[in-house]
Amino acid sequence: SAVISQKPSRDICQRGTSLTIQCQVDSQVTMMFWYRQQPGQSLTLIATANQGSEATYESGFVIDKFPISRPNLTFSTLTVSNMSPEDSSIYLCSVGGQGGNTIYFGEGSWLTVV
């Protein structure tokens, strides 16, 4: 199993500011995933973060808006830049999957942009 610590758990942010979310895993993992969950919706994958390389972004998400760092095999950050109310969501990091492994999630970061 994997234990994932994510912070902040909750924040209220001003429009136009940026916020960085941190995700720490208790074991080394190759791939980490960042998801966004807008109110009342399912999870949407933002990007896949591999250690030592640029993150791979899904359609509709760009690096300028959601820069990701992956400095080592246990840690990653997601920054939500120049926030607007439409960015109000739960942001979740995840590990696992990849062809038959159990998927685990962090506790989530609930962002409200005002």
Next chain:
Amino acid sequence: GIQVEQSPPDLILQEGANSTLRCNFSDSVNNLQWFHQNPWGQLINLFYIPSGTKQNGRLSATTVATERYSLLYISSSQTTDSGVYFCAVEGSGGSYIPTFGRGTSLIVHP
């Protein structure tokens, strides 16, 4: 990519009732998991079940991979079962990216 459909979208129960949630998927899978998202947004892993049947207390799940569906059974429901239940699958095509269904929102009244 693989399509995932969950039903029903919403479910309201009285405490003590039983329920069945369904997840249909469009292609063969390497991985299928059921998650419970509590009202605080946390996603709890319920079952890793690409095939077969598993039980954990009042919850059980069955996946019939050849017919491309999975069922989650909740027996003697409690108010703490309230939340959203998601099914997530990884197709066997090698993308390694899980696809989530839209979820079933469950409310259990006391």
